Amino acid sequence: MDSALIPKGVKRCPIWQFALGLGVVGAVLLWGVYAMILCWFKGLNQTNMNDYYGFALWIWADLAVIALGGGAFFTGLLKYVIGKDELKNIINYAVLIGFICYSSALLILAIDVGQPLRSWFIFWHANVHSMLTEVAFCLSCYFCVLTIEYIPLILENRQLDKVPFVHNLSHTMHEYMAVFAATGAFLSFFHQGSLGGVAGVLFGRPFAYREHLFIWPWTFFLFTWSAAAYGPCFTLLVTRITEKITRKQLVKDTTIQLLAKIAGWMMFTYIIAKIIDTVYWATTTAPSLGFTLKDFYSNNPVYGYWILFAEIVLCGVVPALMLITPKIRSNRLLLTLATILAVIGVSLNRWVMVLQVMAVPVMSFDIWAMYYPSWQEVATTILPVAYGIILIMISYRYLPIFPQEAELNPLEPEADMAAAAGTEETTEEVPEPGLTPAEA
Amino acid sequence: MKHSGNFGKPKRYGMVIDLDKCTGCGACMVACMAENNVPFKEDESKKLDSISWLQVYRLTNGKPYPDAEVCYLPRPCQHCAGKHEGHSPCVSVCPATATDYDQQTGIVSQIYTRCFGCRYCMGACPYHARHFNWWDPVWPKGMEKYLNPDVSARMRGIVEKCNFCFQRYQKATEKAHAEGRRDLEENEYQTACTQACPAGAIIFGDLNNPKHAVHQIAKPNLKKGGQPQNPKAFRLLEELETNTKVYYLSSKQWVQDAIHKPHLLDQKEAHH
Numbered sequence: 001m002d003s004a005l006i007p008k009g010v011k012r013c014p015i016w017q018f019a020l021g022l023g024v025v026g027a028v029l030l031w032g033v034y035a036m037i038l039c040w041f042k043g044l045n046q047t048n049m050n051d052y053y054g055f056a057l058w059i060w061a062d063l064a065v066i067a068l069g070g071g072a073f074f075t076g077l078l079k080y081v082i083g084k085d086e087l088k089n090i091i092n093y094a095v096l097i098g099f100i101c102y103s104s105a106l107l108i109l110a111i112d113v114g115q116p117l118r119s120w121f122i123f124w125h126a127n128v129h130s131m132l133t134e135v136a137f138c139l140s141c142y143f144c145v146l147t148i149e150y151i152p153l154i155l156e157n158r159q160l161d162k163v164p165f166v167h168n169l170s171h172t173m174h175e176y177m178a179v180f181a182a183t184g185a186f187l188s189f190f191h192q193g194s195l196g197g198v199a200g201v202l203f204g205r206p207f208a209y210r211e212h213l214f215i216w217p218w219t220f221f222l223f224t225w226s227a228a229a230y231g232p233c234f235t236l237l238v239t240r241i242t243e244k245i246t247r248k249q250l251v252k253d254t255t256i257q258l259l260a261k262i263a264g265w266m267m268f269t270y271i272i273a274k275i276i277d278t279v280y281w282a283t284t285t286a287p288s289l290g291f292t293l294k295d296f297y298s299n300n301p302v303y304g305y306w307i308l309f310a311e312i313v314l315c316g317v318v319p320a321l322m323l324i325t326p327k328i329r330s331n332r333l334l335l336t337l338a339t340i341l342a343v344i345g346v347s348l349n350r351w352v353m354v355l356q357v358m359a360v361p362v363m364s365f366d367i368w369a370m371y372y373p374s375w376q377e378v379a380t381t382i383l384p385v386a387y388g389i390i391l392i393m394i395s396y397r398y399l400p401i402f403p404q405e406a407e408l409n410p411l412e413p414e415a416d417m418a419a420a421a422g423t424e425e426t427t428e429e430v431p432e433p434g435l436t437p438a439e440a
Numbered sequence: 441m442k443h444s445g446n447f448g449k450p451k452r453y454g455m456v457i458d459l460d461k462c463t464g465c466g467a468c469m470v471a472c473m474a475e476n477n478v479p480f481k482e483d484e485s486k487k488l489d490s491i492s493w494l495q496v497y498r499l500t501n502g503k504p505y506p507d508a509e510v511c512y513l514p515r516p517c518q519h520c521a522g523k524h525e526g527h528s529p530c531v532s533v534c535p536a537t538a539t540d541y542d543q544q545t546g547i548v549s550q551i552y553t554r555c556f557g558c559r560y561c562m563g564a565c566p567y568h569a570r571h572f573n574w575w576d577p578v579w580p581k582g583m584e585k586y587l588n589p590d591v592s593a594r595m596r597g598i599v600e601k602c603n604f605c606f607q608r609y610q611k612a613t614e615k616a617h618a619e620g621r622r623d624l625e626e627n628e629y630q631t632a633c634t635q636a637c638p639a640g641a642i643i644f645g646d647l648n649n650p651k652h653a654v655h656q657i658a659k660p661n662l663k664k665g666g667q668p669q670n671p672k673a674f675r676l677l678e679e680l681e682t683n684t685k686v687y688y689l690s691s692k693q694w695v696q697d698a699i700h701k702p703h704l705l706d707q708k709e710a711h712h
Contacts (some may be wrong), residue, residue, distance in 0.1 A: 009594035043596045044557075045574040050488035052557035052568060114557020114572065114597025121536040121556045132535035132560050137669035204529035204680055290700065296467075362566035363676060364699055365499050367514070369488075 005159055005398045009406035012397050032383025035376040039111050046376040052369035053358045054440070057377045059111045063350035065101040065197055065225070065384065066107075066139075069344065070231025072098020072146060073181075073188035078262065088229075092401045094235045099146045100391055104384030106143060110135035111380055131197035138191030146182040149177065153399050189224050194222025199353040206289040208357040209406025210281060218277050225273065230265035230346035232259050233319070236337040237361050240332075242396065248409045250402040253330075260335055267342060271316040273323045278312065296344040296360055300368035304358050311352060313344025346378055445638045452521075452546040452666070454647040454685030455634070456657045456673070457514055459695060461641035462496075464512030469477075469494050471636030472516075473606055478586045479577030479594070484643035491518070491571040493602040494633055501694045511695045516633065517569040518604035518676060521665065529682060530561035530570065538576070539599075545602050546685055555598040562599060566677055567684075569603045604644070605631040614664055626652050649686060658687040674699060 001015045012018070039046050079087040087094075110116050122136045154412045155161065155170035193216065199208040199219025210217040236259060245248050253271040265269045282293040297305050322338035329335055359369050373381075395401055472494045484490050497513045516544040519689070520528040526541040528548050537556035541685055564572040576596040587593065590607040592598050611677065614620070626645050634644040645652035647660050659669035665683035668674060673687045674696055690696055 043575065044572070045489075045596075048561075049572075050486075050574075051490075051571050052488055054562035054572060114559070114599075115555070115595075118554075118556035121538070121554060122558075123552055125538070127535055127537040130535040130560070132533065132558065136535060198533075201533065202564050204564055204677075204682060206680070218509070263588070288462070288679070290677070327533050343651045358563060362680075365497050365567075390537060402589075403508065 002060060007156060007400040009411065011409070011411060013156065015019050018393070018397060021393060022390060023371050025386050026406070028382060029386035032379045032386060035379035036111055036383060038356045038376055039380060040116060046374060048371060048377065053371040055354050055358055056371055057381055058108050058252070060351050060354045061381045062105045062108045064347045064352060066105050066192065066195060067227045067230060067346045067350060068234040069098040069229030070099025070192060071235030072414060073184045074117065074231055075235065075259065076181035080178040083256065086255050086258050090235065090239065090251050090259060093239055094214050095146065095149045096392065096395055096401060097235055097238055099150045100388040102143045102146055104137070104388060105139065107372055107384060120221040123158060131165040131194045131201055134194035135191050135198065138187045138194060142187040142191060149184070156400050156415070157398055172355065186322040191226040192227040193220040196220045199357055206286050206291045207360040208278065208353060209285065211285060222277060223272060226346055226349060227269045229263055230342050232263040233339040233342035236260060237336065237343055240336050250405050250406065250408065252404050257329060260323050260329050264320055264329065267316070267320035268324055271312065271320050274312060274316065281364055300359065301370065303359060307352060309346065311345055311348040314340045315348060319345065337348065357389055424439040441649070446656035450544055450646040452685060454687065455516065455656055456643045456654050456689060458641045459511050459513060459688055462512045462514060463639055464496055464498060465638065466496055467636045467638055468514055468633035468642060469496060473630040475588055477591045477593050477615050479573070480660045481575065483521045489574045491573070499695065499698060508696065509692070511690065511692065513671040513688065515567060515569065516686060517548060518567050518686045519604065520681065520682040520684050521546060522570060522683060529564040529566065530572060533560045535560065543610060547606055549598060549603050550601050551599065551605060552592060552594050552598055557597040566680060568618065570599050572599050573597060587598065589688065599710040605652065657689070
């Protein structure tokens with residue numbers, strides 16, 4: 001039924017199977033939308049947040065998806081600015097994942113604020129001293145950049161590409177993509193950093209506070225660094241999951257290995273910086289504010305030293321070492337394991353920098369504040385996941401996301417027959433290998 | 441509220457709360473709510489989402505009878521000046537300039553119509569002095585007639601906090617202006633909690649003015665961010681350099697120690 005829209009030279013599942021998948025994920029999406037509407041119309045009393053826990057699950061999800069979406073800006077930087085041309089085979093997917101992550105982050109923020117209709121005040125009455133202002137500006141600008149990077153991909157749809165204007169527009173946009181990639185990297189350095197700064201500047205919260213370099217706390221640099229390191233791991237992991245679901249190889253090993261190696265070294269250097277930061281904070285910063293490390297990890301049911309170990313060693317040092325070791329990295333299973341650990345590690349870091357900050361008592365007569373999310377919070381946090389899956393499903397089906405797919409999965413003669421019989425499989429000519437669809 | 445008029449030298453309004461005198465009666469909390477139209481819920485048992493600009497904490501020395509001792513600690517907004525005047529934890533982080541530091545009075549204010557409810561200020565405040573309106577205010581039938589006309593009621597989705605009854609300052613300065621005066625007398629501007637305290641435990645005034653009781657009692661060292669020079673006086677979380685304008689007095693050593701050493705307190709009974 002939709003075979004005319006499917007990219008040339010590739011095979012897709014029958015429409016009924018696709019529709020069924022969309023329906024299942026769509027049901028989850030609708031559940032999230034219902035919770036979102038409740039939050040908008042009834043207010044944030046639908047959540048389990050309170051005056052001690054003003055930042056909760058959503059803000060963690062927000063920080064986590066932005067870090068995980070960092071694969072887009074870093075892969076773009078590597079491909080377009082540094083010249084790692086091999087990464088052209090995964091850049092489309094990195095951009096798509098980044099687009100999903102950042103649009104999700106903006107959606108979460110729209111639900112999270114108490115007065116969504118006043119959200120524009122952050123631009124209109126901007127406080128230039130606030131890290132959140134910087135986040136808002138850079139995040140919005142970078143989302144525009146991601147949209148610009150995603151548009152040519154949409155325009156490469158088989159039918160759209162037939163329109164001369166669209167074809168030329170897409171081609172021209174590709175020519176200037178390096179400019180957008182560089183702009184995106186510049187903006188990302190700032191908003192990823194500002195998100196780190198959001199916690200690092202809280203001098204009233206010794207658990208979060210870090211020393212500054214000029215106006216930027218160390219968390220500013222650590223967040224940018226970690227997004228560049230862990231973001232590509234998420235791109236690799238999602239690519240692997242997509243390959244498992246579609247039961248075909250979509251990106252060549254050389255590309256995967258290159259990105260994994262770069263991510264591994266970024267993680268390795270990041271985790272050294274993170275360890276130095278943690279030691280300095282534990283031995284110098286926190287004591288100067290009247291706290292010991294033990295104060296942050298005791299007298300509560302959840303937050304113990306285990307979380308420090310899990311974030312830095314188990315999901316930091318271990319995956320970094322795995323990724324920089326060629327023998328381990330070249331094993332697909334171990335590579336996937338390393339990327340899973342890395343994704344958990346960066347998510348844990350964002351959790352600690354948001355939720356544990358809120359939980360730790362500061363005044364001596366305060367107690368640990370524990371929190372668990374309401375179903376509305378859970379549903380609205382799953383909502384972007386469902387939205388992301390749907391966008392990936394549609395994009396994968398109708399857009400040439402993976403330039404190597406046709407080459408790696410040559411169509412069998414039966415496919416020709418099936419196409420002739422009117423099924424949803426396409427048998428168009430395979431584009432020239434090694435070129436992105438736009439270039440082809 | 442950065443420029444609230446030229447009324448002579450900048451003031452530094454602050455409080456001294458004598459914990460030896462506080463009985464924990466809660467009159468200050470009630471007066472604060474009535475003065476400032478603070479909304480309340482039908483069921484106030486869940487304290488973590490209740491709005492209470494002035495919270496009274498109950499501290500105990502953790503010892504069994506007959507050595508058990510109790511101290512009540514009222515905690516309004518501490519009106520932090522920060523490391524340099526105006527760099528309060530909350531003011532510096534608000535992205536929409538919805539909370540401001542008045543250089544003329546040292547009062548940290550909240551602009552309700554500008555706040556969009558991101559709650560970053562709440563996360564930044566170590567004193568939990570900021571409260572979010574999780575619900576729209578619902579007043580018992582007829583009570584809306586008794587609301588303070590000088591204070592706007594707040595809507596759902598924004599943050600509010602103690603502002604040292606700023607509306608009283610505005611009224612007093614307007615009156616002084618009309619009478620051709622630039623400065624206020626000490627008793628012309630007093631907060632509702634100060635006036636309501638039956639034990640006289642709360643004293644309010646200008647910390648910069650040597651004639652005011654707060655200055656004489658706390659003896660703030662203005663060269664060191666207002667650190668108290670009275671050995672009985674202390675501020676909460678002095679190490680963080682929030683440089684608050686609320687000073688506490690206690691003659692009991694365990695209270696002074698407990699403010700810095702959490703393990704000396706019976707934390708299970710910390711919330712009032």
